[in-house]
Amino acid sequence: MIKRVEINYRGIFQKNLGKKIGSDIVIIASRMGRIGFSNRRYSDSPERNGIPCKYFAFVSHDLSEEELEAECGAKLDIDLADISVVLDDTMTKGVEPWGWHGLRPINEKVQEGGTLLVATRKNHEELLQFIGKKPYEWSLATYEGDPSFGGLWVFRDDLTHERTLGAVAGVDPDIIGIEAVEAYLREKHPKELFRAEAARKAYEEVRTTSRTVKLGEGIEWTHEVPVLPKWFEFSEGAAVPAVKRHFEMGPKGQARNETFKRGTTKTQRPVVRFDICTKCTLCWLECPDECFDPTTDGLYDIAFEYCTGCGKCAQICPVKECIVMVDELQFEDNSSPWEAYTQDRENYVEWAERKKSKGRYIHPFVTGTGLEFVEGEVVPIGGKRATPKS
Amino acid sequence: MIAEETTKKIYEREDLLTGCQAVAQAVRLADVDVIAAYPIRPYTEVMDALSKIIADGELDAEYIIADSEHSQFEIVKHASSVNARAFAGSSGTGWCYGFEALVVTATDRLPVLFLVGNRALDDPGAFGVEHNDAMAVRDMGWLLCWVTTPQEALEHVLIGYRIAEDKRVRMPMALAMDGAFLTHSQHMVKIPTTEAVRRFLPRFDLGDGRLHPDNPISIAPQVNEDWVMELRRQNWDAARRARGVIKQAYEEFNGVFGERYSSPFFTEFMTDDADTVLIGLGTVCAPGRTAVRRLREKGEKVGFVSLRWFRPFPTIELREALSRFKAVGVIDRDFAHGSPDDGGILLHEVRSCLYPLKNRPAVTNIITGLGGRDVSIDDCIRMFRIAQKSKTDDKLDDFVTWIGVRE
16 A cells, blocks of 8 residues: 655745655654655756645555655656645646646646645635546645745744644545654654644644545646657757747737746736836836736736746836735636726726735735734744744 | 869868867868867967967957866857857866866757867876877767878868768767877878868858857757657767768768778778787877788788777777787777776777677787877787787686886
C-alpha cells in the first residue's frame, strides 16, 4: 500500500512551507512506524516568484524503503495522488508549471476517491467554477486560510504549516494520525502548545468540509496538453522562434510570444478605474511583462494572459484607487477591461468597485482559526506579538 | 584573356611562415568578420600576425581584446550567432579557463573556428606541447583535427570553416597544432589567391539560425528534461553527418587546389605492404616517417599513419586501414591517468575502433613527448621495435611504454 500526497505551492513565497509540510508528513509517519520519503518535482523552479510547484510525500505501511523508493522515487511527477494539497487557492484556476506542459487542472492527479485539500476562504461552489470535471468521483475538502507567506521568515508565522498537517490527518489517517501530529508538534515546540491546537482545529474543520464531488461537477477543461516536438522537428542549436517587435494602438496591440505566457503565476490582478485615470503612462512603462496596451483614447488595456500579478502597476500608479490589486479568484476570464469600459462605462465602474470591495489584496493575511486579532494585529492563538505595544 | 588567367591562378605568392602566421593568412583569406584575442603562449602569435594584417588594411574585421579567455570565447560565440564569421584561439590552461564558453558554443551549434596551440596543462608551468588541452572538448560536439605543417594549417582553416559552417554540421572547429614544433616553426607556405578561396569557401549563412531583428529567434534557452535529450540527439546526428561533409569538403578542396589530399581523415606513409605501423597525431609524424624510411632501407615492412581528424573519429575508414596490419603502435602525446588500459587517449579510441574486427592487429601504446619533450627518430625506431615484438607476444597486459622519460 502506498499513500501519495502532493503539495501544490507557489514558487518563492511558499517554497519553504511546501517543503516543511512534505518533510513533517514523513517524519510523523515514521514516528508511527510507517515508511516514507519526500521529494520535489525537480523540473520546478521554486526560485521564481509565483511559479506553481510541487512537493511530494510518500507513505507506506508494508513496503520496504527500497520498494517505496522504486515505486515513487526518481520520477519527475506522480501519476495519481491520494491527496493534492493546495496552499494557494488561486491555483484552482489551473497551473502551468515552469517545465511547460500547458495549463493543467489543479485536480489532475487526484485519483478516484482521492481528495483535493485547499487552504481557502471560499466555499466549494466558488472553487468548483474553476476546477475541471473528472470521469470519477473525488472529494473536495477545505480549511480556512489565505495564500500563506508563512514559510518566509520575514512574514508572520500564520500556522498554515501545522494546520495543513492536521488537515491531512483529517482527510486520511492512513497517512498520518492526528494524535501523532499533536504529539510531534508538542514535542517540537513544548512552549508553543497552540501549534498542536491549530493542527487539531484544522483536523476537525476538514472532517466537516470534506464532501464528494459527483460525476459531472466542475467545468469542462478546454486547455489541451501541448504535444512536444520530436528531436528532428525543431530548429537546431536550441533556437526557439520568437516574435518580431510589433506595435499597434488598441487592445492587445503589442506583439507578444504566445509560447511564454506566465498569467497562471498570478494570485492577484490589477483592477483599473479608467474613469479616474490621468493617462500618465507609468503603468505601461513600468510593467515588467509588457501587459499594458496603449489605446486610441490614451487609456491602457491589459493582456491578463501575460500578467503575473506582481502589483508593480498598482504601486506606481499616482492616482488613489485607480489601480488596485484584487484576488485572482474573483475573475472568470482574461477578457479586455478596456473593451468592457468602452462598451458601458457606468456598469464597468460599478463592476470594478464590486470586485475591489470583495477581493482587495491586503497584507498581512489572516489565516483562519489558527489566528486571532490583538489590537488590530494578527497573531497566532496563544502566541505573542512580535513587537509589544508601547 | 588576362582576366581568365587571373581566375585560374591558385596561389598569389610563397612566403616563409610559422604555423601561427599561416593560420593568420588563412583567416585573412576567409574574410573573417570578428576576432577576439587574449594572450597565451604558444598560440598568441596568430593574434600578433592578425593585428598587423588588419592594421595594414588587408582585412576588414572587428578585433576585440578580451579580459580573459572566457570573455574571448563568449565574444566570438555571440558574433557567430549574428552570422559573423568568427575566429579565436588559445592554448593549455587558457583554453580550459574558457571551458564553459567552449561547451555552449558547441551546444548552440555556432561554427566558430579556434586555433589551439597545444600546450601542457599547468601545473607545473610549462610551455611545451601536450594534446590534453584540445582533447578536453572531444566529447562536447566539437570538430577537432590536428595539422602537421604550416601549409596544412593554412588549408585547414579554409577546410575547417567550410565543414563547420555547412548547414548539415554547424559545429565549432578546433584546429590543433603542436606548440613550438608547429606554432613557431617556419616553413615555406604557398598562399592561395582570394579568388581561389572564394571558389572553395562560400559565404557564411546561418539561415534561420541567425540572430537578427528581421529573424526573431531566442537562442540558448533554459529547457530542462523536456528538451535536453532531443537537443543532444540533434548534436549526435550532426557529428555523425560531419563525416560525410568532411569527405565532400576535401573533394571540393582538391577540385580547386589540385590533388592536395589523398584521404581526408588520415595520411598513410609506406603502408602498402607493411605489417607494423605507428599511428600518431601532429608533428610526431616527421620523426616517425623518417624512422620508416630508415627501417625500410633494412627491408623491414613498416609504415606510418598520421591521423588528422579526431572528432568526428574516422571509425570505419581507420578500422579498414588498420585491419591490414599485424601490429599497430599508438603514439600518445597526452595522458589519461587511470584509464581502462592506463594508456593515452588515442590508444583507447583506436582500440575501441578495432574491437569489431575478428582478426585484430596487436595494439601497443607509447606515451611520449609530454610537456614539449622532443621525440627523436631513434625514439620512433624503438617504438617500432616494441610494436614488432607485440606481434608474437602473448602477454599484452602491460603494453604501455613511456619513451623519453628519464629512468
